Structure formats: C-alpha cells, structure tokens
Amino acid sequence: MRFGFAWVGSIGLNVGACSGAQLQQRESFMRDVAVLPILLLAVLAVCGTGCSHVAPYERGKLAHPMMTADDLEGPAASHVLAVHEGATGGGSLSESGCGCN
Amino acid sequence: MQLTRKPSLSSLLSKRAPFVLAVMAFAAVTAAVSTARSEPSDDDQTSTDREEKNASDNKKKPDVKAPEDTATKRAGTEVAGYLDSDHVAVLTPSIHGSIENVSGASLNASYLVDIVSAASADIVSTASNRWQEVRQAGGLGAQYKPHDFGVGVGGSVSSEPDYLSYGFFATVVKDFDEKNWTLNFGYGYSHDTAGRCGDNGQCTPFSVFSRDLQRGSFNGGISWVVDRASLASVTADLILENGDQSKVYRYIPMFSPDVAGTVPLGASAAWVNANRLPERPLEQLPLERHRFALTGRYAHRFDGSTIRLEERFYDDDWGLIASSTDGRWIFDLGKRFALWPHARLHVQNGVSFWERAYISGPGESNGDAWNLPLYRTGDRELGPLWTLEGGGGIKWYLGGDADPRAVQLGFTADWMTTSYLDDLYLTNRTGYLGALTLEVQW
Numbered sequence: 213m214r215f216g217f218a219w220v221g222s223i224g225l226n227v228g229a230c231s232g233a234q235l236q237q238r239e240s241f242m243r244d245v246a247v248l249p250i251l252l253l254a255v256l257a258v259c260g261t262g263c264s265h266v267a268p269y270e271r272g273k274l275a276h277p278m279m280t281a282d283d284l285e286g287p288a289a290s291h292v293l294a295v296h297e298g299a300t301g302g303g304s305l306s307e308s309g310c311g312c313n
Numbered sequence: 314m315q316l317t318r319k320p321s322l323s324s325l326l327s328k329r330a331p332f333v334l335a336v337m338a339f340a341a342v343t344a345a346v347s348t349a350r351s352e353p354s355d356d357d358q359t360s361t362d363r364e365e366k367n368a369s370d371n372k373k374k375p376d377v378k379a380p381e382d383t384a385t386k387r388a389g390t391e392v393a394g395y396l397d398s399d400h401v402a403v404l405t406p407s408i409h410g411s412i413e414n415v416s417g418a419s420l421n422a423s424y425l426v427d428i429v430s431a432a433s434a435d436i437v438s439t440a441s442n443r444w445q446e447v448r449q450a451g452g453l454g455a456q457y458k459p460h461d462f463g464v465g466v467g468g469s470v471s472s473e474p475d476y477l478s479y480g481f482f483a484t485v486v487k488d489f490d491e492k493n494w495t496l497n498f499g500y501g502y503s504h505d506t507a508g509r510c511g512d513n514g515q516c517t518p519f520s521v522f523s524r525d526l527q528r529g530s531f532n533g534g535i536s537w538v539v540d541r542a543s544l545a546s547v548t549a550d551l552i553l554e555n556g557d558q559s560k561v562y563r564y565i566p567m568f569s570p571d572v573a574g575t576v577p578l579g580a581s582a583a584w585v586n587a588n589r590l591p592e593r594p595l596e597q598l599p600l601e602r603h604r605f606a607l608t609g610r611y612a613h614r615f616d617g618s619t620i621r622l623e624e625r626f627y628d629d630d631w632g633l634i635a636s637s638t639d640g641r642w643i644f645d646l647g648k649r650f651a652l653w654p655h656a657r658l659h660v661q662n663g664v665s666f667w668e669r670a671y672i673s674g675p676g677e678s679n680g681d682a683w684n685l686p687l688y689r690t691g692d693r694e695l696g697p698l699w700t701l702e703g704g705g706g707i708k709w710y711l712g713g714d715a716d717p718r719a720v721q722l723g724f725t726a727d728w729m730t731t732s733y734l735d736d737l738y739l740t741n742r743t744g745y746l747g748a749l750t751l752e753v754q755w
Contacts, residue, residue: 251547251607265493266538273542277718278619278643278651279612284706286748287425288393288405289727296731296744297659298694299627299635301550301606310448310471310478312429 385413389752397744400432417459421467424451434582434738435563435691448473461488469503474516478505480528494537501530509561526556536610543613552604563596565689566737567673576670579733579740590673592683596690599666604629619643632665633695648717649710655727657702664695669735693733702729704746716754723750 266274273279283290290303295312388410395403407425427448454467468481480503488495505526510516534548566589568576576588608625620642627635636659643653666688674684704727712719724747731742 251549264540265490266541268491270541271538273614274538274544276614276619278621279544279614284621284641284643284653285725286391286393286750287407287409287423288391288395288403288748289725289746291405291427292395292403292729292744292746296694296700296729297635297637298633298661298664298698299606299625299637299659300552300604301627302548302608302623302625302637310427310450310473310476312427312448 383415385754387411387413387752387754389750391748391750393746393748395744395746397742399434399739399742402430404428417463418457419455421454422452425449446473448476456484458486461492462486465499474514475508475510476505477508477519478503480504482530484532492538494535497532497534497536499530499532501528501532503528503530505556505558507558507561524557524559524561526554526558528555529553534608539611542615543611545612546610548608548610550604550606550608552602552606554602554604555600557598557600558602559596559598559690560692561595563691564593565596565671565691566590566593567683567685568670569674570672573670573672576737578669578735580737582738585737590683592673592685594683594685594689596692597688598690599631599688602629602631617645627661631695633661633663635659635661651708651710652705653707654705655703655725657700657729659698659700659702661698663697663735664690666690667696667735669737691737693736693739696736697734698731699734700729700731702727704728712754719754721750721752723752724748725750 291310291312294300294303388408390406390408393403393405393407395401395405405425405427407423409421409423411419411421413419427446427450429446429448431444448471450469450471452467452469454465456463456465458464463486465484465486466482469479471478480501482499482501484497484499486495486497505528506519507524507526508517508519509522529552531551531553532548534546536544536546539545566585568589572588577584604627606625606627608623611622613620621640623637623639625635625637625639627633627637637657638659639655639657641653641655643651646652666686667690668686671686671689673686704725706723706725708721708723710717710721712721726748727746729744729746731744733740733742
C-alpha cells in the first residue's frame with residue numbers, strides 16, 4: 213500500500229502502467245498540479261504589492277458574522293452537492309465517504 | 314463457512330493506527346482545553362493541600378468570586394429534506410455543538426442521520442424494488458490557536474448497512490502581518506469498506522465480501538485581507554484514492570457494435586433490455602484516482618449586505634474536468650433578519666472511459682467468453698452534465714437586544730436541475746432541498 217507523502221511521488225511513477233489515453237490524461241493532470249506553486253506565488257506577489265495593509269482597528273466590516281469562512285450551508289446541502297457532482301474539493305477535510313450514489 | 318479468525322489487539326492497533334492516533338491527539342487537545350479552563354493553576358499541590366489552601370484563602374478573602382466561565386458554547390440542529398424527479402427522497406436530521414475557550418482552544422462535534430428512500434431509474438433498470446437505507450455519520454474535532462499559529466485534529470465515521478468509512482485529519486494554520494494574510498495546510502486520511510446487501514435487507518458480512526478504498530487528501534491555501542471590506546482565499550486540494558470504488562449493484566448493459574450507434578439519449582429501461590446483449594457485467598472503474606481542485610473565494614461587505622463568491626476548478630486523471638461557480642448575496646433586514654438569494658452552476662465533461670453504450674462481443678479464443686471493455690460505468694456523475702441551482706435562505710435572530718444572534722432560526726430552500734448529456738435512462742433530474750436550522754450560542 214502506498215499512502216501518506218509517498219503518494220505524491222507515486223503520481224509520476226505509476227504512469228508506466230497506463231494506456232496511451234490514460235497517460236495523456238495523467239500528464240495533463242500533472243500539468244494542472246504543477247501550476248499550483250506558480251499560482252500561489254502569483255497570489256503572494258499580488259498580495260505583497262496590490263493589497264493594502266489593514267490594521268486591526270480598521271476591520272469593523274471584516275468582523276461582520278457573514279464575512280466568516282463558515283459555510284451558510286448545512287451538512288445536508290454539502291452532501292447533496294458531493295453526490296450530484298463528479299468533482300470534489302474546496303470543503304472540509306473532516307468528511308467521511310459514503311456509498312451514496 | 315467463514316474463513317476468519319479473531320484479530321489480535323496488536324493487529325487491530327496496526328490496522329487502526331491512523332484512527333488510534335487521531336483519538337490520542339483528540340484526547341491531548343481535550344486535556345489542553347481542560348487545563349486552560351482550570352486557571353489559576355495549582356501546580357503540583359496535593360488535593361489535601363489545595364483544600365487547605367482554598368480554605369485559608371477563603372478566610373483571608375471572603376469576597377473572592379469563583380472564576381468566570383468565559384467559554385463560548387454553541388449548539389445547533391438541522392432538519393433537511395431532499396426530493397427529486399428520479400424518485401429519491403432523503404430526510405437528514407443532524408445536531409452539532411462546539412465549545413471555544415478564550416485561550417484559543419476549541420472542540421466541536423456533529424452527528425447526522427440520512428434516511429434514504431429510492432426507486433430511481435437505476436434501481437428500476439435492475440428490476441429491484443424500492444430501496445430504503447439509513448446512514449449515520451459523526452465527527453469530532455479540536456483546534457488550538459493561542460496566537461498566530463494553530464493546529465487542529467479530528468476524526469469522522471460514517472456507517473451504512475453496506476458501507477463503513479472512517480477518517481482523521483490534521484491541520485496547521487499560521488497568520489502573518491497582523492493577520493493580513495494566513496497560510497493553512499492539512500492532511501486527511503479515510504478508509505472506506507464497501508459490502509453488499511440483498512433485496513431482503515440481509516447483508517453479507519464484510520469479512521466474507523468487501524472492497525476497500527483508501528483516500529489521502531492534501532490541502533493547502535492562503536487567505537488574505539484585500540482591503541477594509543474584502544477578504545479572499547485560494548485553496549488547493551490534492552486527493553489520492555486507491556482501491557476499487559466500483560458499485561457492486563451497478564450492472565452495465567452491453568451492446569453489439571451495430572446497435573451501439575443507435576442507442577438514443579435517455580433510452581428507457583424497456584428499450585435497453587430489448588436491444589442489449591445477454592451479458593450485463595458489473596461496473597468496473599480504475600483502481601486509482603488522483604484528483605485536484607483549486608478553489609477561490611471572495612467576500613465583500615457593503616454597508617447593508619455581504620456578497621460571497623466561490624469558483625472551483627477541478628481536474629482528475631480519469632479525464633474529468635469541472636467548474637463549479639457559487640454565489641450568495643446576503644442582505645441585512647434590520648437587526649433581526651438576514652435574507653439571501655443563492656445561485657450555483659456546475660459544468661463537467663465525462664471521464665475518458667465514459668460511453669452511453671458500451672460495445673461488447675464474443676471473445677476471440679473462447680466462444681463462451683465476452684470481450685468486455687476494461688473500464689465501464691453507469692454512474693451519471695462520471696458523465697458529461699451541467700447543474701443549475703437557485704434558491705435562497707433567511708435567518709431570524711431571536712436573541713436578546715444585546716446579542717440578537719445568540720439564537721438563530723434559519724431556513725434555506727434550493728431548486729436544482731441537472732441535464733445529463735450522454736446517458737441512458739435519464740436526461741434530466743430536478744431536485745428540491747430544504748433545511749430548517751436552529752442555533753444557540755451562550
């Protein structure tokens with residue numbers, strides 16, 4: 213079994229077992245993943261140059277309850293989306309899987 | 314005869330190592346919360362010494378008050394219902410609670426039950442009866458963030474008659490520049506076991522038949538203060554799945570090459586049964602899946618309203634690419650109400666091995682064997698589709714004048730329509746989701 217951080221390396225190493233079409237998809241997938249550090253650097257650069265420093269006493273609007281990262285959806289709505297959409301991500305790490313669809 | 318033996322404690326511990334670690338970490342943070350709340354510290358005094366000291370202190374300072382409980386407690390419940398045009402109905406009651414200390418330690422817990430009743434086209438096409446099932450899921454989490462660095466751990470369990478999943482996660486978060494920007498990273502692991510139950514509700518024990526799926530999730534992101542009224546964040550998820558996630562109930566119709574091209578979109582179960590080949594194999598998916606998602610969020614506070622936008626881009630090595638766009642505009646209606654419209658658009662293509670009609674034929678070497686496609690699926694969520702969702706919600710703040718939000722009653726209602734672009738049995742599904750919530754803080 214390969215789990216934990218060893219998986220990161222396994223993404224590239226396992227391509228030998230794939231068919232041609234799968235190989236292309238995996239390479240395409242790897243390109244997308246490789247974009248991540250570039251994107252994060254870009255965000256940091258934009259934040260470093262384009263975002264103003266906001267002092268704690270200037271954050272009255274930011275402290276409004278509706279500005280928190282808390283989701284306005286309950287667990288049922290999140291679950292419905294997880295079952296209806298083939299995509300995942302952007303949510304909590306704490307959810308377990310289910311045999312729902 | 315079951316060829317199983319009673320597992321030893323050591324083998325159980327080794328198999329459940331992640332779970333045990335999660336429980337130990339949770340216990341450690343629980344102890345930290347408890348310690349933080351028991352100020353002032355009495356160091357290493359014995360209980361007798363402490364009693365004498367307290368008695369002495371009481372004599373000297375008769376007007377000393379007991380330490381004030383500064384923890385914030387929250388409790389809530391939700392009852393949600395889902396109904397769709399594919400004859401699926403779900404009732405989901407849930408409860409959750411949390412306690413947060415001023416020192417930065419917090420604990421949270423949740424529990425829900427899914428009661429599902431289905432007679433969908435997929436079930437009808439296998440000539441099975443209406444099917445009902447109950448799922449239970451629970452989760453525990455703990456965080457400790459005394460200053461600008463924090464850690465969190467947690468675990469969750471989900472159980473159905475034919476499916477068991479458990480997992481744990483750990484997160485770290487670090488604030489920079491007076492909390493003008495924050496980095497966060499996390500890792501989650503879950504283990505799923507899928508079994509099989511019959512029409513009569515009797516299930517085969519996992520020890521006799523089961524399939525395992527293991528999932529590792531890496532998560533990293535940055536959030537920052539854009540200006541005095543705006544926040545933004547970007548989060549990346551890398552999810553690595555290993556195991557057979559093919560559904561053991563899902564049979565895939567096969568067609569001869571000359572019929573496959575004539576299968577109409579949304580062909581009925583009767584049409585499929587009249588034109589398919591005799592064999593109908595079970596679904597078979599690849600045994601590994603690597604998934605990647607990049608999610609951006611933006612929130613802006615106006616004078617009397619808040620807008621929240623989210624865009625998620627998704628890609629995986631099965632060839633599925635998707636975009637999910639979500640937005641809410643929350644309007645304050647005085648101190649007592651908030652009202653918002655909600656819209657969501659999800660668009661995706663199909664996985665690389667998706668076919669409306671899979672082609673099969675007799676094998677070359679043996680006339681009794683069939684030449685089946687290596688991968689085959691009937692899972693609509695792996696096919697090309699789009700979903701449009703619209704709805705809204707309202708919150709009624711019922712607390713006292715000092716803190717109206719201490720008691721919140723909420724209601725959300727959403728309508729969603731999904732168009733399946735290359736499927737058998739169904740071309741469209743319309744669903745309705747409603748939820749009533751009550752949250753209390755003290």
